[in-house]
Structure formats: structure tokens, C-alpha cells
């Protein structure tokens with residue numbers, strides 16, 4: 375049985391000097407654990423898996439095999455950034471899997487949120503398993519488990535859990551962040567040289583845009599939610615709200631309304647903006663986004679995102695709303 379309690383005398387990692395000491399300690403521990411063997415990691419590009427990747431690259435270089443599964447439900451620019459940061463800049467051994475069609479085909483016509491989540495989770499494990507079988511000599515699986523994951527097994531899980539692999543693929547786990555809190559993981563990531571927008575990223579659900587393209591996912595609405603989310607993030611960053619607001623995103627319901635485009639009436643989609651603050655995601659309040667900024671974002675979304683003619687702002691705290699729409 376592995377020890378799952380943070381040592382009582384473990385100092386909180388608040389500075390780069392403390393992070394450097396942690397990194398050195400973990401590099402030695404990882405080398406002692408895995409020797410010259412290969413380690414596999416599902417690298418989503420989220421904070422936890424990215425920091426694990428950077429740490430293992432420091433420890434064992436190309437013996438870390440990172441698998442990035444692009445399931446088509448990531449935010450704009452994310453798969454490209456994973457390739458740029460890890461393959462181009464850190465010279466990682468990175469397998470990039472374009473599984474977009476596979477996921478979208480499986481999800482076609484499925485409207486029920488929990489079913490969508492199950493399909494995304496199961497398909498992720500299947501794709502990862504296929505890649506794992508292609509690799510020779512892998513005996514270890516690295517995971518971005520952090521201390522809150524151990525303390526509470528609630529719904530807030532930002533990283534992919536590949537614990538559902540079949541029995542013949544049971545690897546020994548490497549979990550170097552398992553005693554760290556999120557703020558400590560960020561300091562370690564920053565010290566390892568990861569970019570700020572990766573390390574200080576807002577929470578993003580495992581099923582990604584799949585639960586923000588409401589109801590049965592279609593490619594046109596998925597693109598609309600991805601593009602509108604990119605505009606929202608860009609405008610929040612420009613206007614000092616990035617890092618201040620806990621979570622902000624767009625969702626697109628399966629709903630068309632009539633509008634005007636040029637000189638004719640046109641039925642198009644609407645986009646919902648959600649921006650909330652919370653401590654623990656159990657309750658949340660709505661960020662009072664300045665009205666002129668909302669108007670500016672609305673103008674951009676309705677002119678730049680194909681097929682969208684209306685933008686709505688969600689004024690609902692949690693409860694009664696949840697943070698996500700499904």
C-alpha cells in the first residue's frame with residue numbers, strides 16, 4: 375500500500391528556491407524508481423500533466439513517452455501549444471494522436487450529458503491503450519495526481535485519469551506531485567520553465583468543450599463554441615480579468631433564434647457567456663463583468679463567429695446554477 379499522506383513537516387512550496395529543491399529531490403527519486411526504463415504519460419496540456427511532463431523530462435529525458443490525444447474538444451490553440459512547448463522547445467518524446475474524427479463520430483447524436491462524459495472518458499482510455507501497446511519496454515505510468523485528488527474524490531478533476539487500463543497494461547505508477555497543492559504545482563511548473571498561460575491556466579473540465587457544446591455535439595456548433603471562447607479569453611486577458619476571474623467560458627445551446635444578417639432574416643445559434651468566482655467550486659458567484667466589455671465581446675462574437683447572431687450573459691450564481699451548463 376502506497377503512503378498517501380503528505381508528510382507533516384513538508385514545507386509549503388511558495389518560492390522558486392523551494393521549488394528547485396523539490397525538483398532536485400524528485401528528479402533523484404524518479405531516477406531511483408524507474409532506472410533506465412520507459413515511462414508513459416497522458417499529456418493533456420493541463421497544469422498537472424504539463425508539470426509532471428516537464429519534471430520527468432528533466433529526470434529521464436526521452437525515456438518519458440508523452441502521449442497527447444487531440445479529441446477535438448480542447449480549446450483553440452491548445453494542441454498546437456503542447457507540440458510547441460514539449461516537442462519543439464523541450465525536445466520531448468511526444469506522440470501526437472489526432473483522434474478528432476474518432477471522438478466526434480462516437481459522440482454524434484448523443485445528447486445526454488453523462489453519456490457524453492462516459493463516451494469521452496472511455497474513448498480516451500481506448501486511444502491511450504492503443505498507443506501504449508505500440509510502445510516497447512514501458513513499465514511505468516506517470517500521472518498528474520495532486521494532493522486534493524487524494525483528499526477528495528469530488529467532481530473537480532482537471533486531469534485525465536487513465537486508471538481504467540486493462541489488466542495486462544497495469545504499469546507501476548509515478549506520481550511526483552501527489553503531495554502538492556495546486557499553488558505549489560504552479561510554482562514548480564514556473565520554475566521548470568513552463569509558460570505562464572500553461573501554469574496559471576483556469577480550470578478546464580476533462581470532457582472539455584464536449585460539455586459546453588450542449589446537447590448532441592455538431593461540428594459547426596463545436597467550432598462556434600471554440601471560437602467564441604477564444605475571443606472571450608483574449609478580451610479577458612486584454613482587460614485585466616485573466617487570473618482575477620476563477621473560471622470563464624462560453625457555452626452554446628442547441629437553440630436557434632431569428633436575427634438579421636445584412637438585409638435578410640436568418641436563424642442562427644446563440645452563445646452564452648459564463649464568468650464565475652469560487653473558492654472550492656461548491657458554490658460560485660457571478661463576476662460583474664463591465665457592461666461595455668460585454669458589449670464589445672458581443673460585437674466581436676456576432677461578427678467573427680460563423681452562425682452566431684446572439685450573445686447572452688449568465689447571471690446565475692451556484693446554486694441554483696452549476697458552473698457548467700451540463
Ligand code: XMP
Nearest residue numbers: 529530531532577579580581655696697698
Ligand atoms: P459544476 O458544473 O459541477 O462544476 O458546478 C464545478 C467544477 O467542476 C468542473 N467540472 C468538471 N471537471 N470533468 C472535470 O474534470 C467533468 O466532467 C466536470 N464537470 C464539471 C467545472 O468546470 C467546475 O470547475
